[in-house]
């Protein structure tokens with residue numbers, strides 16, 4: 580399978596989640612995996628005015644940006660993005676808004692997709708953010724591989740059936756988060772394999 584892990588992160592949380600997802604996807608050795616960041620669109624003066632944002636921006640500036648070709652190439656796509664007032668970040672929306680050409684040729688049909696998110700607060704919009712993203716995926720004709728309650732492990736990280744989610748930033752991620760993320764990745768790949776048989 581060709582697996583694209585596409586993330587956006589301002590302060591590193593979703594970057595870590597995406598890295599763990601890529602690690603899991605690579606672990607069985609059979610899959611091609613691309614870790615891609617969503618291109619930053621915020622003005623540089625705004626980024627520079629926030630120390631944590633600036634530091635993360637610098638730290639990840641060499642990571643390849645997601646391109647339309649990555650979507651075309653992928654059998655499965657795992658997104659990881661923070662919430663923005665219960666919605667996806669505008670950076671990802673801007674990228675999705677460039678997919679009309681692929682969509683019109685039917686190139687996004689049957690992509691197996693799954694998503695993860697983070698927020699500052701436990702009820703800060705995790706579920707709403709994932710559902711916002713999945714709404715666009717329905718328009719693609721994608722197959723959504725949500726984790727549901729397919730593993731006992733998921734109950735230990737908040738039991739979000741739409742996708743792994745966390746609150747409170749990168750310091751709040753732990754081994755249990757990694758376990759839940761791994762489960763979601765394995766399930767996404769398993770469904771992609773069934774679809775592409």
Ligand SMILES: Cc1cc2nc3c(=O)[nH]c(=O)nc-3n(C[C@H](O)[C@H](O)[C@H](O)COP(=O)(O)O)c2cc1C
Pocket residue numbers: 587588589590591592593594660661662663664665696697698699700701702703704748749
């Ligand atoms: C413009 C903006 C809007 C945000 N909206 C919310 C929100 O509605 N609820 C919430 O809990 N956190 C909100 N946050 C906090 C981020 O979701 C949180 O910092 C993020 O999950 C950290 O992920 P990252 O480290 O990958 O950037 C917001 C942050 C920004 C910058």
